[in-house]
Amino acid sequence: MTAFRPLATLVSGVAVLSLATVPSEATKVPLQRDIAYQDWTSTADFLAGDHAGTTVADGTLTFGTTEATTAYVDPFGDGTAKTYDRTSWTSPEVRPGFGLTELVASWNATTPPGTWVEVAMAGRTDQGTATKWYVLGRWSGGDDTAAGDIHRTSVPSQGDANGSVAVDTFVAETGRTLDRWQLKVTLYRLAGTTSAPSVRSVGAMASRLPDLKKIPASPSGGAEGVVLDVPTYSQETHIGHYPQWDNGGEAWCSATSSAMVLDYYGAGPSDGETAWVDPADADPQVDHSARSVFDYAYDGAGNWPFNTAYAGTRGVDAFVTRLRSLTEAEQFIKAGIPLIASLSFKKGDLPGAGYGTNGHLMVIVGFDEAGNVVVNDPASHLIASNDEVRTTYDRKAFENAWVPHSGGLVYVVHPKDGPLPPAPAQANW
Numbered sequence: 250m251t252a253f254r255p256l257a258t259l260v261s262g263v264a265v266l267s268l269a270t271v272p273s274e275a276t277k278v279p280l281q282r283d284i285a286y287q288d289w290t291s292t293a294d295f296l297a298g299d300h301a302g303t304t305v306a307d308g309t310l311t312f313g314t315t316e317a318t319t320a321y322v323d324p325f326g327d328g329t330a331k332t333y334d335r336t337s338w339t340s341p342e343v344r345p346g347f348g349l350t351e352l353v354a355s356w357n358a359t360t361p362p363g364t365w366v367e368v369a370m371a372g373r374t375d376q377g378t379a380t381k382w383y384v385l386g387r388w389s390g391g392d393d394t395a396a397g398d399i400h401r402t403s404v405p406s407q408g409d410a411n412g413s414v415a416v417d418t419f420v421a422e423t424g425r426t427l428d429r430w431q432l433k434v435t436l437y438r439l440a441g442t443t444s445a446p447s448v449r450s451v452g453a454m455a456s457r458l459p460d461l462k463k464i465p466a467s468p469s470g471g472a473e474g475v476v477l478d479v480p481t482y483s484q485e486t487h488i489g490h491y492p493q494w495d496n497g498g499e500a501w502c503s504a505t506s507s508a509m510v511l512d513y514y515g516a517g518p519s520d521g522e523t524a525w526v527d528p529a530d531a532d533p534q535v536d537h538s539a540r541s542v543f544d545y546a547y548d549g550a551g552n553w554p555f556n557t558a559y560a561g562t563r564g565v566d567a568f569v570t571r572l573r574s575l576t577e578a579e580q581f582i583k584a585g586i587p588l589i590a591s592l593s594f595k596k597g598d599l600p601g602a603g604y605g606t607n608g609h610l611m612v613i614v615g616f617d618e619a620g621n622v623v624v625n626d627p628a629s630h631l632i633a634s635n636d637e638v639r640t641t642y643d644r645k646a647f648e649n650a651w652v653p654h655s656g657g658l659v660y661v662v663h664p665k666d667g668p669l670p671p672a673p674a675q676a677n678w
Contacts, residue, residue, distance in 0.1 A: 282459060282656075284571045284677040285345040288452025295338065302336030303436065312336050312436055312445035319437065325400035325545045333365075333397075333437040340432045340451075346675070348375055348426025349455040351656070352419040354385045355554040355569040356434070356451040357561030363397030363439040364446040365389040368554075370419055370453065372427035380411045382433060383419055386554055390562045392540070397439040400545040403552060416547050417554050430455060450561075454570040454677065458656045466645035469620050470579025476615030476623050479513040479587050481638035482532045484627040490527075490536055494543045495550040503551040503610040504539035505627035506589045507560060508532070510612060510662045513587060516563040532635070551608065553591070553660065560662045567662040570677050574657070575622065575648050577677075578613055580670035581661070588613040589660035590624075594650035599642055603630050613659075614639070622647045 289295055295305040304313030315334040322330045349372075358366050366389075369382040384404040391398045407414045412421045421427060432453060436446045484505040487498020495501060511517045517534045526533035541559045544552035557567035572578055572588075581588050590613050596605035612625040621644045629640045651657055661678060663669060672678050 282571075282573055283345070283347040283349075283457040283675070284454065284573065284657075285343075285347075285456075285675055286452060286454045286568070286570045286677050287343045287345075288450055288568065289340060290450040290452075297341050299339040300336075301338070303338045303434075309447045309449045310338055310434065310436075310451075311447040312438065318440055321399070321437070323394070323399050325402065326394055331397060332440040334440050334442075335435060335437055337433060337435040338448075339434075342429045342431045343453075343455070344429045345455045347457050348428055349430065350421045350426055350457050352427075352430060352453050352455045353417060353553060353569050353658075354432060354451070354453040355557045355567070356388070356448055357566055357568075358388060358390070358446060358448045358451075358558060359562065360388065360390045360398075360446045361444040362391055362393050363442055364444055365399050365401075365437050366446050366448060367435040367437070368451065369433045369435070370430055371433070372430035374411055374421075375426045375428060378411065380427070381409065383407050383412065383414050385414060385417060385419065386552070386558075388555065388558055390541070390559070397442075401543070401555060402546040403544050405546055416544070417552050426457065427455075450566060450568070452568055454568075456571055456656060458571075462653055463649055464652055466648055467574035467576040470576035470583075472579035472582040472616045473620050474616070474618045475582050476617075477513065477582065477585060477587050479509050479612055479614045479625055481625050481635045482509050482535055482627060483629070483633055483635050483638050484535070485631060485633035486531050486635070487535055487539075488633070490530055491539065494539045495548065498535070498539075501535060501539045501550055502627050503553075503556050503589070504542050505535050506610045506612050506625070507542065507556045507660070507662075508535045508538040509625050509627075510587050510589060510660075511538075511560060511563050511565070514565055514662070514664060516560075516565050518563075551610065553658065556589070557660050557662065560660070564665070565662055566665050567660060568678075569658065569660055571655075572657040572659055572677065573673075574652065575616075575620075575644060577673070578659070579616060582613065582615050584668070584670045586661065586663045586667070586669070587625075589662070590651055591655035591658040592647075592650040593654035599646050599650050601640060601642060602626070604628065608655075610660075616644075617641055620644050 302316035320330040523533035560567035615623040
């Protein structure tokens, strides 16, 4: 059995076809969808926003002068309020050019002990109404609560007439869309201390997706025969490990996939960092990943931006977006960038998998000569063996388990200085 992800965060219910263009290799794909990604990653980017106590240096947003203080009671702590100094930055408004129905933010931040960040979004509806600020995540890279770290968490029960937050995804209320959006990043540190969190990138993917159950296989994107040397780790070897974090390895598909990609870049944790793991546990970097991405409100390790935020603490850049097809995915493989993809399928719909799932993550590592998808599937065959993780899935079957269900969602993890492939006209990366 694999990690469950609520379908409310996987499926969009708006039947609209986009006129967006895609790379030249994909111009014949009959299904077009509205997806637009915008981020802020440089000094100039951050200076374009509104500052309330924040400052910018060397392309990084950080503490300047305390704007105010906040008494925060960690809902998963001992019930004691701690006082934090606070500053914030608000992005410029973004008009994606379509009425969005979903938005997922992601960020790369450094949070020394006693510090954390909160990312929120607001927008304007198709009725001209300004929304409230919806919290999309409260993030700390550590979990030393004695030092003032919070338990990283999504924030449930935020719904109103304009929308709601399903774990990590803003979802517009049925019949509503937003024509613009912006992000607010709030930086916190224990009052009276000088440690400061910093944010080197923050962005969001907005989308409006057609409600189609089946799609045709996309055309070749030129990556036939290219397979990246991503190490293979099975989540099944971690069953029963540290059940306080998402019930152990049976549900660690996202964390295991993140660990595989980090080790591909040589960015995984050191032996010293994983010294807390039982020496009898194979691949301790997977246990470390699960601990580092765990969302205490969601009670799971599958929070999408928490996985990319964890990757961002390891010396690489990472973000969440959606792709329109495997044709687009092939552009990343050609650039040497594996992708972590979110799928959902019934048993038998993905031949060779041997299981069904309401939500599962696996790593796209390449394509065979026929254009079928080569993956590192951490639940492959439900066998507890790293040797069984690398497998190949039929292109059309994989695409139908990925695009209609999660909207083609992926984690993009890449070197800081490594270029991404050229983006399409309606840029989704």
